[in-house]
Amino acid sequence: MHEEDVGLLWKHVEPRTGHNESRRSRRLVVSFISTVVNYEYAFYFYFYLDGTFEVEVKLTGELSTNVLSPGEENPEFGTLVLPHVNAQNHQHEFCVRIDPAIDDENGGKDVVITEVNCEPVPPGPKNPYANAFYAKEQPLLSVKEAQRDINPASNRVWKMTNPGCLNPITKKPVSYKLLPHASPPLMAHPDSITAKKGHFATKSLWVTPFSPDQRFPAGDFVFNEKACHGLSQWTKEDASLKGADPVVWYHFGVTHVVRIEDFPIMPVETVGFQLKPMGFFTGNPSVDVPPSCNKASVLVGSHNGCAQNGCAQNGAAQNGHAQNGHA
Numbered sequence: 068m069h070e071e072d073v074g075l076l077w078k079h080v081e082p083r084t085g086h087n088e089s090r091r092s093r094r095l096v097v098s099f100i101s102t103v104v105n106y107e108y109a110f111y112f113y114f115y116l117d118g119t120f121e122v123e124v125k126l127t128g129e130l131s132t133n134v135l136s137p138g139e140e141n142p143e144f145g146t147l148v149l150p151h152v153n154a155q156n157h158q159h160e161f162c163v164r165i166d167p168a169i170d171d172e173n174g175g176k177d178v179v180i181t182e183v184n185c186e187p188v189p190p191g192p193k194n195p196y197a198n199a200f201y202a203k204e205q206p207l208l209s210v211k212e213a214q215r216d217i218n219p220a221s222n223r224v225w226k227m228t229n230p231g232c233l234n235p236i237t238k239k240p241v242s243y244k245l246l247p248h249a250s251p252p253l254m255a256h257p258d259s260i261t262a263k264k265g266h267f268a269t270k271s272l273w274v275t276p277f278s279p280d281q282r283f284p285a286g287d288f289v290f291n292e293k294a295c296h297g298l299s300q301w302t303k304e305d306a307s308l309k310g311a312d313p314v315v316w317y318h319f320g321v322t323h324v325v326r327i328e329d330f331p332i333m334p335v336e337t338v339g340f341q342l343k344p345m346g347f348f349t350g351n352p353s354v355d356v357p358p359s360c361n362k363a364s365v366l367v368g369s370h371n372g373c374a375q376n377g378c379a380q381n382g383a384a385q386n387g388h389a390q391n392g393h394a
Contacts, residue, residue: 068097076116076353090356092116105129106159109335116353123339124161126321130154130330148330158254158322160268161338162284165315166277167227169347170241175312177231180207180274183244184221211305213274213313217247225272226345227315234346246341247271248319266295268318275301276311284316 076092095114100107109125135142135151142153168175183204190197204226207213217223228242253268255261262269267284275281275298286296298316321338328334344352 068095070095073115076356077351088358090353091359092353102128105131108159111339116356118344118348118352120342121339122163122341123337125335125337126159126323127333127335130325130333131157146325146327148325148327154325154330156324158268158320159338160253160265160318160320162267162316162318163340164282164284165227165245165317165342167243167313167315169227169229169243170232171229175277176310177229178313179228179230179240180213180308180313180315181205181226181228181242182207182215183224183226184218186221207274208308209305210273210275210302210308213272213308214270214302215272216252217249217271219249223247225315234349236349237346239346241347242345243342243347244345245315245317246343247317248338248340250320250338251322252318254322260293263294264289264292266299267297267316268320271318273298273302273316273318274308274313275316276306276308277314281314284318 070093073092073094076090078087078089080087093116097112097114098110100109106126106128109127111121111123111125113119113121113123115121130148132148132152132154135153141147142155145153145155148154166175167178169178171177181204183202185200186203188194188199188201193199207215207225215223215225224247225245226242227245228240230240232241233239234241252270253262253265255265257263257269265285267273273284278301281297281301284297286292286300288296317340319338319340321336323336
């Protein structure tokens with residue numbers, strides 16, 4: 068667990084006066100790394116100053132390879148990484164279980180999951196310049212209705228809302244939105260053992276009523292099974308999600324068509340998603356982050372560094388910059 072600087076948090080230059088304000092962003096990082104045979108999976112959980120939560124998976128390690136068959140020159144289902152050595156096309160599939168309680172004193176029972184798609188408005192009196200669009204929000208009220216796929220063309224996101232708690236300004240339910248990663252579903256045929264065991268990877272989103280025994284989307288035991296005993300079983304019935312303390316299962320992954328540059332050790336490839344507040348606060352919650360001082364940043368023609376910009380008055384001197392080697 069550590070904290071790190073992540074660049075710009077927010078910035079604006081007032082064009083009328085030239086006044087500039089900017090703040091740097093920091094995030095709390097909770098991480099762990101798992102070695103699974105030939106691969107390393109590094110899981111990072113980020114907590115940002117503006118209320119955003121992010122999950123990032125970093126993939127690295129060694130490729131799974133095989134020797135070409137006799138008479139085979141160019142592999143059809145992979146990439147040649149050495150003479151006669153093939154690295155197979157493959158997918159890495161992840162699924163997170165999210166049990167949301169958005170300002171909900173009832174343990175999440177009041178939460179409603181919705182889908183939001185942006186749709187263009189036809190030209191007409193309401194859209195005289197033919198450039199308008201709106202966000203159409205639809206509640207997902209049953210298990211079957213909540214089996215969804217990503218759609219970047221409509222900027223599709225999913226929201227976890229609490230209709231029992233309204234934002235005092237927007238008068239809409241407080242919510243967090245899930246920003247998905249653009250990754251395809253499982254490529255394996257539905258009749259394959261891969262698809263049967265990894266049924267969770269055939270959709271981007273699943274929502275089920277809360278059950279304390281439902282913890283793992285592929286079931287409790289995977290390796291010796293011939294079918295999925297997780298989401299494929301829990302979603303057979305079209306159960307209602309109204310007042311059901313809905314649990315969100317979000318699937319994402321990496322479809323890896325190997326590059327020769329991934330051999331012999333693969334540089335990190337990343338995938339993940341974000342949960343962002345949407346109507347949860349009454350404004351930017353990071354607007355009161357104090358300015359920071361960087362003595363290496365100076366005005367053109369200035370030799371006094373940030374002292375001329377008033378950083379000393381903002382407490383930079385008391386924050387131990389000299390002890391940190393900035394001098």
